[in-house]
Amino acid sequence: MKKILFGVYTAICIALLVWAFELAVNAPAEMMQGDAYRIIFYHVPSAMVAFLFFAISMAGSIGFLALREKNLAKALAWDAWAVSGAEVGIIFCTVVLITGPLWGYRAWGIWWAWDARLTTTLLLWLIYVSYLLMRRFASGPQMRTSSAVLGIFGGIAVPIVYISNRIPGQHPGPVFGGDRASGMDPVILRPFLWNIVAWLCWGILVLILRHGFELTQQEVAASEAELSLNA
Amino acid sequence: MMDTLLTHLVKDLRIEWRSKEAINSMLFFSLLVVVLFSIAFDPRGAFSREISGGVLCVATMFASVSALNQAWAREIRHQVLDAQRMAPTSGAQLYLAKVLANFFFVSVVQILLAPVFLVFYNLHILGNGWLLLLVLPLGTWALVANGIFFAALSINSRNRELLLPLILFPIFTPALMAMVNATTGIFTGEFDPTIWIKLLAAYDIIYTTVSLLMFETVLSTE
Numbered sequence: 001m002k003k004i005l006f007g008v009y010t011a012i013c014i015a016l017l018v019w020a021f022e023l024a025v026n027a028p029a030e031m032m033q034g035d036a037y038r039i040i041f042y043h044v045p046s047a048m049v050a051f052l053f054f055a056i057s058m059a060g061s062i063g064f065l066a067l068r069e070k071n072l073a074k075a076l077a078w079d080a081w082a083v084s085g086a087e088v089g090i091i092f093c094t095v096v097l098i099t100g101p102l103w104g105y106r107a108w109g110i111w112w113a114w115d116a117r118l119t120t121t122l123l124l125w126l127i128y129v130s131y132l133l134m135r136r137f138a139s140g141p142q143m144r145t146s147s148a149v150l151g152i153f154g155g156i157a158v159p160i161v162y163i164s165n166r167i168p169g170q171h172p173g174p175v176f177g178g179d180r181a182s183g184m185d186p187v188i189l190r191p192f193l194w195n196i197v198a199w200l201c202w203g204i205l206v207l208i209l210r211h212g213f214e215l216t217q218q219e220v221a222a223s224e225a226e227l228s229l230n231a
Numbered sequence: 232m233m234d235t236l237l238t239h240l241v242k243d244l245r246i247e248w249r250s251k252e253a254i255n256s257m258l259f260f261s262l263l264v265v266v267l268f269s270i271a272f273d274p275r276g277a278f279s280r281e282i283s284g285g286v287l288c289v290a291t292m293f294a295s296v297s298a299l300n301q302a303w304a305r306e307i308r309h310q311v312l313d314a315q316r317m318a319p320t321s322g323a324q325l326y327l328a329k330v331l332a333n334f335f336f337v338s339v340v341q342i343l344l345a346p347v348f349l350v351f352y353n354l355h356i357l358g359n360g361w362l363l364l365l366v367l368p369l370g371t372w373a374l375v376a377n378g379i380f381f382a383a384l385s386i387n388s389r390n391r392e393l394l395l396p397l398i399l400f401p402i403f404t405p406a407l408m409a410m411v412n413a414t415t416g417i418f419t420g421e422f423d424p425t426i427w428i429k430l431l432a433a434y435d436i437i438y439t440t441v442s443l444l445m446f447e448t449v450l451s452t453e
Contacts, residue, residue, distance in 0.1 A: 123405070126401040129401075145448065156437065157404075
């Protein structure tokens with residue numbers, strides 16, 4: 001049953017991605033930017049998914065630390081969310097960091113500007129890469145605790161960086177909920193929203209796969225440890 | 232209650248007084264960084280004022296890693312760290328004592344380095360020079376408080392000497408940004424560094440509090 005549900009979900013995700021791509025390609029060109037604006041269909045949804053998954057990762061770290069002495073099995077599942085959130089988040093964050101300069105070079109004439117959101121995103125990427133490095137370098141059972149602590153420290157850094165960069169910068173202001181000139185024309189808004197839905201569904205699919213994989217890895221490691229104890 | 236803290240602090244200061252390992256290695260390393268940067272950029276006049284804040288902060292940051300790596304490593308020998316784990320005292324005091332000791336070492340290095348720095352970079356400070364007495368300690372505290380915590384975090388890993396800068400620098404970056412902007416503001420006198428000093432102070436308070444709260448977890452990790 002689980003497998004069938006998962007297969008259906010995968011099919012829906014792929015259909016959504018195809019549909020969203022179709023809409024993104026066929027949306028009318030923008031008045032000022034021409035076709036270059038289309039990158040927003042990938043850039044913004046990826047950023048949303050990345051930030052969401054980093055939040056999931058931090059929640060996983062907190063859950064692991066809170067449960068590790070009471071219920072190890074549950075704590076390990078939380079830890080699996082922490083690592084999969086970080087890993088998949090980094091992938092989406094990388095997409096943001098690659099598509100951003102591509103658009104920036106067309107729109108601003110420069111690849112990179114050290115302003116609020118760019119710096120925050122880059123730093124977030126660096127922090128979570130260091131989190132994965134920590135997991136790789138640290139060995140033994142204390143690895144999970146150490147990296148959970150690091151995950152929490154990294155999460156705390158995000159608002160600090162964001163505040164420290166709140167000087168008006170280069171990045172486009174909020175598209176929604178900004179001043180009167182903000183907002184999107186419905187002909188662009190519709191494909192934009194569909195792309196958010198499609199990429200979010202796709203991201204969740206990858207996240208669930210990665211989580212399951214981590215759980216299997218934990219089981220394998222546990223049974224190997226038991227085998228070597230009994231040998 | 233402060234007895235434990237004092238005992239640890241005195242012990243660390245005494246070890247350093249006898250060996251002078253941390254201060255000597257940091258001093259020479261930061262001197263090297265300062266010399267290398269002045270060769271690479273040929274700093275003079277206004278340009279020197281613009282980059283020297285950054286060079287000073289980055290030199291301190293790189294140099295302190297050598298001392299931070301030693302901070303816990305010397306406790307591993309003869310299972311001292313295990314004894315400290317079992318001791319019925321709070322981990323927070325042990326942590327705070329280490330931070331205070333290393334804060335002192337890095338500050339000594341900065342004081343000794345200051346004249347060399349002024350000479351090599353032909354610095355003529357245009358802003359409020361005395362504000363440096365606020366910015367440098369705050370920045371050093373941010374570096375040492377996080378550094379000691381992460382050094383303890385990475386103590387059980389392979390290649391811990393390599394791991395420490397890899398996990399410390401990304402999280403220290405916001406503080407570095409505030410520190411560099413504040414010192415540049417002071418050196419050039421072009422903008423008011425107050426906002427950056429406030430940010431640095433907030434960073435210090437937040438991370439010191441979190442470290443104090445979580446150090447017990449890190450210390451007792453098995």
